[in-house]
Amino acid sequence: MIDTQANVISPLPTRYAALAEFAPDWVVTPGETIADLLDERGWTQADLANRTGFTKKHIFQLLRGEAPITQETAAKLEKVLGSTARFWISLDTQYRQQLAGRAELDALARHKNWLKELPLKDMLRFGWLPKAASDALQVRECLRYFAVSTVDAWREVYAKPAVAYRAPAKLTKDGPAVAAWLRQGEREAEGLRCADFDRAAFQSALQSARAFTRVSAPAEFLPQLAALCAGAGVAVVVAPAPKGCSVSGATKWLSPNRALIMLSLRGKSDDKLWFTFFHEAAHLLKHGKSLTFLDILGENGLHPKEEEEADAFARDFLIPPVKWHRFVETGRFSAAHVRAFANKAGIAAGIVVGRLQFEKRISYTQLNALKVAYTWNHEGA
Secondary structure, three states: OEOOOOOEEOOOOOOOOOOOOOOOOOOOOHHHHHHHHHHHHOOOHHHHHHHHOOOHHHHHHHHOOOOOOOHHHHHHHHHHHOOOHHHHHHHHHHHHHHHHHHHHHHHHHOOOOHHHHOOHHHHHHOOOOOOOOOHHHHHHHHHHHHOOOOHHHHHHHHHHHHHHHOOOHHHOOOHHHHHHHHHHHHHHHHOOOOOOOOHHHHHHHHHHHHHHOOOOOHHHHHHHHHHHHHOOOEEEEEOOOOOOOOOOEEEEEEEOOEEEEEEOOOOOEHHHHHHHHHHHHHHHHHOOOOOOEEEOOOOOOOOHHHHHHHHHHHHHHHOOHHHHHHHHHHOOOOHHHHHHHHHHHOOOHHHHHHHHHHOOOOOOOOOHHHOOEOEEOOOOO
16 A cells, blocks of 8 residues: 555455454353253253253263264253253354364464564564454464464474575564564565466566656555556565565465566665566566575575576666766766756666676765655554
8 A cells, every 4th residue: 555645555454364363261061051940940960861861961961061062952841941952062063163263273373483483573464464352363374374284284384485485584583573563565465466477478567667766655656556466476575574584575476377576675765665576577588487586685595506696687777887877977967967867867876876886986975965766654664
């Protein structure tokens, strides 16, 4: 979602960011209802045994919830105590479900330390999942977030692959944070309508996206960028990186016909945003569908050759080599000259500044006023 304030980006609302459901910590047995009816009528357990034909032991177990209410039992209770057999069956079913729910929560509570591995504070702050009333319920919400049934399954699906994706030392710090960020991209992509991937259509979308670099307000260019790419089979998601996640961008094939480009806005300026986007686009065009790329600005990652190719694609797509060489040969890098070159090249001036700084033709403190700065609209961010 794009905030109305210029250059402030709000995360997309998620249908998962709701209050956790109420989960009482008590269980009511059907026997309590039976006991209340016996008290009303002044009957003893022995009386109920005589009237139903059950043994006293069975009645005792029934009142304690130890014996289930079968179809036969329900039919007899209907005749003796009233209501319907369906009511008695439903009462017992509800009780058994409550028991199973309590057992599940007890099991989940044993995994509360897992929550310490996750960037839970940021996940809550970003609205990625709801705040639960207990550790057990919070574990369940996190499992739902990752779409896995157990913590062991999470380690298999998310923790191990995250380690495999990451080579730079910066990315080895916190795999769970990377996994949480990437999962949010998957979740948001699920809600986007995308055509099947079309290489030619995606290349055409990139040409249009290059012109978007001159648009300062995210409220204007992000929806257009997402729509263009979706029409070519690529879901574009921009989501903040939680603490411990140094990733600036990611590329992943969600299916053989649908891809994801995810951006974290970690650089917080237009030159870094657009370089990362075209870098990720290069992975889709050049590097097949079997790899997932998690990228940090300035790092070559697990696949240095592919990263260098993606860097070269982004660099030359944004500023064609011939035009760039002619510009740098002049040696004139004032704000006026940079603006003039950017206008002629059809790109944002901030991109030219970022390139000059990266190549050390100017210092990293020069001409930053020509860049567009972005901030996330998060309370406390």
